[in-house]
Amino acid sequence: MARIVITEFMDERAVAQLAAAHDVLYDPLLVDDMPRLITEAQKAEVLIVRNRTQVRNALLAALGKCRVVGRLGVGLDNIDVSGCEAKGIEVIPATGANALSVAEYVIASTMMLLRGAFTATEAVAGGxxxxxxxxxxxxxxxxxxGVIGFGSIGQMTxxxxxxxxxxxxxxxALLRADAEVFKQTGVACSSLDKLISEADVVTLHVPLVDSTRGLFNAARIAAMKKGAVLINTSRGHIVDLPAVAAALRSGHLGGAAIDVFDAEPLPADTSLQNCPNLxxxxxxxxxxxxxxERVSFMIADKVLRSLA
Known part of the structure; x- marks a missing residue:
């Protein structure tokens, strides 16, 4: 029986599935109590996290018994993957499990921002x-x-x-122009510059790595088609938010939907307040x-198989 520590919210039926076979500590608030998290990590053979738990530095060092880190999501920028590998810890993401949710968000944002008709409730109600x-x-x-990053989420979108x-x-950047996925999906493979200059809507689905940090800076935003829409559901630090706000206020960008930020929660930012089409x-x-549900049960199943 392994000790499993879950630091953020997880579907409780999936937690029960794990608890039926192993010793489980489930505390969605553990992520905010670092001293206790470190203590519990020292006993954990499995650590299950979302995006707020930073599996690096002191927490990684505390994982003396850990065999598996399960990630309730896809992005791994909160996990020192190479550090885990060096300690023999398997990192398991929930690849594909939330693709539909993200894709629906992108499409809904696209329709709202292109149409621009869904901001009038208060005005109409006021006469x-x-x-x-x-x-x-x-x-x-x-x-x-224009889809930047053509993995499972990009393809679903x-x-x-x-x-x-x-x-x-x-x-x-990781796919060749003749990759079979382009033929299978009927999607045109493009260079980054061509996509940025021609797309009416640009949606980002890339991890945060050195090559994507600051990818959409002021220069790239200026290179977008006038009136285009920018959507970021990938990670903060990829898009320069002050540059987005400036482009929205000038009318160069027709709209933007931002779901991820450099710091989360987002500190009060006056540059984003009362910004049009945002x-x-x-x-x-x-x-x-x-x-x-899908993410939780996928990780529960993968963890149980890994421990078998």
Missing amino acids: QWPRTALGNGRETAGKTL ARMAQGLGMKVMAFD LLSPHISGVTFEAN
Whole structure:
């Protein structure tokens, strides 16, 4: 019977599945109590985390007995993967389990920002009638979606966009132009510069690594098509938010949806307050009731197989 420590929220039925075979500590607040987390980590043979638990430095050093780190999600920037490997710890992400949730968020944001008609509730309820101002929104069909990062989430997003009549082009630094996935999905392989200059909507699905840090700086945002929409559901530090705000205020960007930030929670940022055509959400694009079920049970199953 292994000791399993779960530091953030997980579907309780999946927790029960683990607890039926092993000794489980489940405390979604443990991530915020570092001294206790370190103490519990010293006894853990399995550590299960989301994105807030930083499996590096002191926490990684405390994992003297750990055999597996399960990640309730996809991104691994909060985990020192090479450090885990050096200690013989297997890192298991929930690859693909939240792809549908993220893809739906991207498509919903795309439609809202292109149409621009969903910000008038307060005005209409207050007796105003901004029909002329809001009557020149854009349809989704016929627009070009540029997908940067063409893994499971990027591919799911592309399929949904195609179903709405969008054209899709994609760039992935790890894929060759003749990769079979482009033929299978009917998506045009593009260079990064071509995608940025031609897409009506650009959506980011890349990990945070040295090559993607600061990827969308002021220069790349300026190179986007006038009126284009930018969506980031990948990681903070990839997009320069002050540059996004400036481009929205100038009218160069037609809209932006940002779900991830350099620091989370996002500190109060006056540059983002009252910014036009901006949707902000607290890192929830991959978190729905259904996605949490899929992620939790996938990790529970993989952990149980790893311990068998």
